[in-house]
Amino acid sequence: MTDARSASAWAGGSEVSLLYGLWLSSLVLSALALGWMAGLVIARMTREKDITRREADRRAVLNAFLAIMSGAGDATAQLSPYQRRACLIAEALLEAMALIRGPERERLIRALESLNIDDRLRSRMFTHDPVGRIASAEALSAFPSERTVEALHRVWRRGRDPALRLAAIRSLIELDQAPTFVGVLRELERRAADSLTFLPVLRLLAERHPEDALAAFQDRSLSVGALVMVASALASTGDYRALPLLIEGAADTRGEVRAACLRALGVLGHPAAEVALSAGMFDSEWEVRAAASEAAGRIGSTAVISDLVRRLEDPVWWVRFRAAESLALLGDKGVRSLQVAATAPVDIMRRAASLALAERGLA
């Protein structure tokens, strides 16, 4: 080193050890990178074979399924080598179940039961990776038995993975052993987010047990998100007993609940909702006015036409759009109202009406 270099702060007794430390760090980092990558490559080479084998196994299982369904005598034996592969069987079964029904499906399920596949699936819900657990929970919907129901209930009550618990609930519904509507709602409430994945489940439950859904809707302790989903589930039941509750909900203090109830009233399509819809069209929140305007078109009642025409001059575009759409749906009277509005002196109304007519080729 030159004198100047010696003058640097790096000079001194610790210089050698620092330099040594730096090179050592580089060596360690290089070794780490090399080792890490070598590990990944070796793992991949092993896995490549696994992937190829798994794909071949999947095809073999599906072929065995086909043979069983077509009634081939020794077909069940073809599945024997795979009977311990719960995830593989579960995924193949889910694929097959999406396509088949009736006696063929029953034949397949009986064959799988004879190999104790259902036992494997029940155990698989509690072990190994989450992907296989969820697939097993879903596939168990094909194996109705007390033990299956008990295992699925255990998963949905005590499982830690929310996706797995939801899969268990779905299977229980398909097995007609659904948890209570309130129970599922509590599960929804327990989550930080109001996952829309619950909506189809709540709809299914409400269709099967509308009384539970009706009772749940009256529980004022439910969160806004849950109430919105229950309103939607009630609508899908088509049960007119929900009308008074939804009409009452359309006057709720919370805008999201009002909008959801109005949308649900639109789906139910009963003229008794007219008054609530008319009120909703003059709500202070535009989302509620838009929901009411849209629902008015679905109900098909001409009594709301004058209110819809007034909404054509709403300051919010979405409300005007929904109102114009609804008027176009209300037959000759609605279209005539639009045609009159298209000549109105109010620019905003005229534009909304004429565009709605033009879009439907009625201009």
Place this chain on the structure above:
Amino acid sequence: MEPVLHALVGFAELIALFVIGTGLLQNLIYLIQLGLAGAALIEAPSTPQAGVLWRRYAEASPPITLLAPAYNEALTIVESVRSLLSLHYPNFEIIVINDGSKDETLAVLTKAFDLKPIQRHFELAIAHQPIRGVYQARHQPRLIVVDKENGGKADALNAGINVSRAPIFCSMDADSLLEPDALLRAVRPFVEDPERTVAVGGTVRIANGCRIESGQVVEVRTPRNPLALLQTVEYLRAFLMARLAWSRINALTIISGAFGLFRRANVVEVGGYTHGTVGEDMELVVKLHKLMREKKRPYRIGFVPEPVCWTEAPESLAVLGRQRSRWHRGALETFERHWKVMLNPRYGRVGPVGFGYIFLVDVLGPIVEALGYLLIPAFWLLGLLSLDYLLAFLAVSFTFGVVISVGALALEESELRRFPRARDLVLLTVVAVLENFGYRQLNNLWRLRGLWQYLRRSQSWGTMTRKGFAQPAESTTR
């Protein structure tokens, strides 16, 4: 002479320490990103099968409008739209926005899809250049084409947002390829956390070298072109590591313009895409952060690690250089507009993490690196610094960079495994080492050019020459 020499040595040390300190800080951040990204992947493992996704999410999935701005895309637009029409999603429409193309983009679309002019009621919620006409495909009601005056990508997207009616829109490049189940995968945060999710980004991958049939990537391969190969490693690091990591702590400040899902109402609330910037994608995400923080609304800007979009990477130095300069200029413009976010505690993590990262990597990064390349050897030549130390620090910096790149590859390998062959991994590891020698320095040069253009207020996009996916993969990689 002695005091002058001491002062010079002190200055040299200061510069050296600054360069080394910045480098170490950057490496520390990368390490944190690696850890966060790993945790995110473990928490939410990818769902491999499209059928499973459909069963779980289709019923609850909200409608989506795909916005595909097109400018002079006559050669590729028909194939791109056909590919989009075949996406697996229960409820979506496609709006192609012809942004005043000078070629036959509109004509080829009209011919291929039998377009007819329609009237469409839409809100003029965001300003954009005038729309000349709206068309719909006669036999594909999902397809809408908006023909408008030229105004740039941001302007075209704003027009598309106005015309769209779905609560969520997906912005993309018309020349990108989407995975068939891209929308189903990317919509998951909107389904699982509908109240809070305002935007979701997705991993963009490089399609060069892949086998492409009918607008879809049917076999993933590593590119044969060295530049594209280098970018493959870069993309893995950027998407699978940096973006996934920041999204986990809700500090993601960029969603690629090539693919992103946004809640329309929130985007309209912030005034849509900003005109007059080349970093409109980053700008939009920052505006969304600011809106939600200022209004004290709970929100989430998410990211899905699975590859959802494939793009063609530049294979020539000139085109790549222009692209990188433009990206850098975009980041600097966004930083200039919103730098106060970094120091304001009301913006939570977005300030110190999101903007601190931009400051360190995009604002300081190229300058510090250039200083390092220029001054440290100069100081050594002047006898002010020790060669031994210089080499040792460089070695640590490079090997750390390699570890980070290998870490990104490990994330890919542990959860996604989209490269089918083990030798691809070996090749990418070699590239991760080689990129430190030459490519990294070149990249820094392009970023400095971006800085220069930013200082000169240049708004040019430069020419982005693409070969297109219509050709066989072999010819695109040569």
